[in-house]
Amino acid sequence: MVSTNQGTSWLVLYSPTNANVAAAAVYTGLNIDAVILATRNNGTSWTVINPSDIEYATTGSVDFAFGAESLTAYIATIDLGVMSYVVDYDVLGTDDNPQLPKNNIAIYPNPASSVLNITVSDNSEIKNTVIYTLAGQKVIETAATSINVSALSNGIYIVKSTTSSGASYSQKLVKQ
Secondary structure, X not given: OEOOOOOOOOEOEEOOOOOOOEEEEEOOOOOEEOEEEEEOOOOOOOEEEOHHHHOOOEEEEEEEEXXXXXXXXXXXXXXXXXXXXXEEHHHOOOOOOOEOOOOOEEEEOOOEOXXXXXXXXXXXXXXXXXXXXXXXXXXXXXXXXXXEOOOOOOEEEEEEEEEOOOOEXXXXXXXX
16 A cells, blocks of 8 residues: 555555565655555455554655565665565464564663663563664674674664564664
8 A cells, every 4th residue: 555645545565476465555745654554365454564663764655575475565764775674474464453563672872882782671581682784784793682882883773682582673773
């Protein structure tokens, strides 16, 4: 669903390879936090990917690529370049109000200059943390919850932590 007229009408993009799979991007104008929706039952119910799940990406354009097992939303942001967000078809529900889990990671201080601390709100153990550049390059990988980031160049990074239960959480980091 893409609106070209500030929300008066919408265009739903259907997968060319998976029957009943479709995706939509909802924003009412340029430079508005995007909301992505996906369905695997031809629109009977939709899974909502809220702005908080996609790092509050401010956008005026979203496109989708449909794969065999997932779809990828490409979000043209005004400050981070093009972001991608992958939705596995297995997580697309068929109930009336499906929701994806909230992002339970907390990183502080943010912006950071020397040491970054990471906690998970459900008190699970952090098994692994990887810090990526916006280009997707892995710059740090560790099991520590306090990470020395002083050697990183100033800029924006993505911090992805995986818990011992297998849950993964991501958060945007500003390095000063």
